[in-house]
Each structure stands twice: as C-alpha cells, then as structure tokens.
Amino acid sequence: MLSFHLPRTAFVRPLLLAAAAVGLLAPTLPATAQQMVSIQGSAVNLRAGPRANAEVLWEVTRGYPLKVVGHQGRWLRVQDFENDRAWVARSLTGRTPHHVVRADVARLRSGPGTRFKVLAQLPRYEVLRTRGKQEGWVRVERESGQRGWVAKRLLWGW
Template structure:
C-alpha cells in the first residue's frame, strides 16, 4: 500500500505576515501621474486662490505624495512640491531627462548609435520599457532608447 501524501497548508501566521508585507509594500509604492491638460498650474496650496508655483505642460510626470479632496499633493523630478487638480492628471507614462545631457540611442544598448542628445528637463513620452531601458518619443517625433537610470518618471 502506497503512502498518501498530504498537502500541508500554510500556517496562519505565515499568511498573515505575507498579507501585512504586501500591504506595507503597496503603501510605499510610488504613485505617479502625468499632466493631461494642455497646461496646468502647480499651486502652493489646494485651492484656486493660492499662488501658482509652476506651469506644467501636457505629459509632465509627477509623484503623488498626498491627497486632499479634488487635489493631489505632488513632487517633480527636482523635488519641487505643490498641488494640482486631480481632474487635470492621468496615467499616460512620461519621463524627464535628469542629467545635463542624455543620449537618445537607436537600440537599448550603450554600444548602439546615438540618434540625438537631449538636455536636462526635456519631456519624453514613454513608448516601451525593457529592463534598464526606456523607448521614448521626443516632442519633435524622434524616437529612441534611453537608460532608465538617467530619466525620471514612469
């Protein structure tokens, strides 16, 4: 007679710990949005009467750091903070050039041809992500690959 194998269920403690860790990771996950209006004001406080700090263009990526009513507290790639109307944001992924210059390459490799060079703060539409590389599109329509560590966004 063959011995029966019994599947051992996970302990309740293990399941509880796993769920707690998953919730903790979700709480610290970076929430990103991008500007969906043609231009949007980043304000000092979550009201239309507050001072305008910056005018942001369509696609500009922002990290959400808080929420208050119909407003989002946000931070940009330079660490500047402010508030934007939630209705003026979306989830279309974009990146911003972080360094002084960045090479736009024909393929996701440092040995591939340089198609163009871009300056700090240039806004790039995200087309595809592959490991440590992002395929992007410039405002001019030019496309290529950039190293993920040299851009900020999602």
C-alpha cells in the same frame, strides 16, 4: 429552523464583482509603490495649496510626470524629480506614462544599450512619452515623434 450551508464564495464573489463594477474597490498598492500621474493640459500651474486661487509656484507642460504624495478633495499633492512639492487639480492629470530628462544631457539611442547609434541629445527637463522598458533602458517618444532609447538612470518618471 432551516439552515443553508453554501460555500463562502457563493456570497463573496458576486459581492466583490458588484463592488468592483461600481468602483467601490480601489486597487491596493504595496506600501512601496509610487502613484504617478502626468499632466494632461498643454500648460498647467502647480500651486502652493489645494485651491484655484493659491499662489502659482511653477508651470509644467503636457506629459510632465509627478509623484503623488497626498490628496485633498479634488486636489493632488505632488512631487517632481527635484523633490519640489506643490498641488495640482486631479482633473488636469492622467495616467499616461512619461519620463523627464533629469541629467544635464541624455543621449537618445537607436536601441537599448551604449553600442547603439546616438540619434539625438536630449536636454534637461525634456518630457518624453514612455513607450517601453528593458533592463535599465526606457523606450521613449519625443514630442516631434522621434523614438529611441535612453538609459533609465538619466530619466525620472514611470
């Protein structure tokens, strides 16, 4: 009987590449990592259960960031910055990073630090597109297109 001894990578690498190409391998996240999503629709209902006819608990607008805490079929169980939980259809969410103002008021500054000029006052619940991060500061963009920096401790999201 003939036997062949090929390096293990001769078999494993092509299998891994093929599995990744067809989406069979999902990225593995550390146990402490949070999966975040943001709302894609202009206004989306968050529901009491994983079905379209479940009671509407509240509505969120485009970009609103949510932490995924579970899933069932095509539905995600999500949590907001106030630790409220609800269900949302996965198809209504995306992976575009956003933050929401969790402080009563946050100052939008021209740079990442308190010595920079204040450009605007941001109200609680304002949703901001995340554009970058730097040592305790988040570079954001408002719906109006105005850009600036906000202290990370005043925001929630990714």
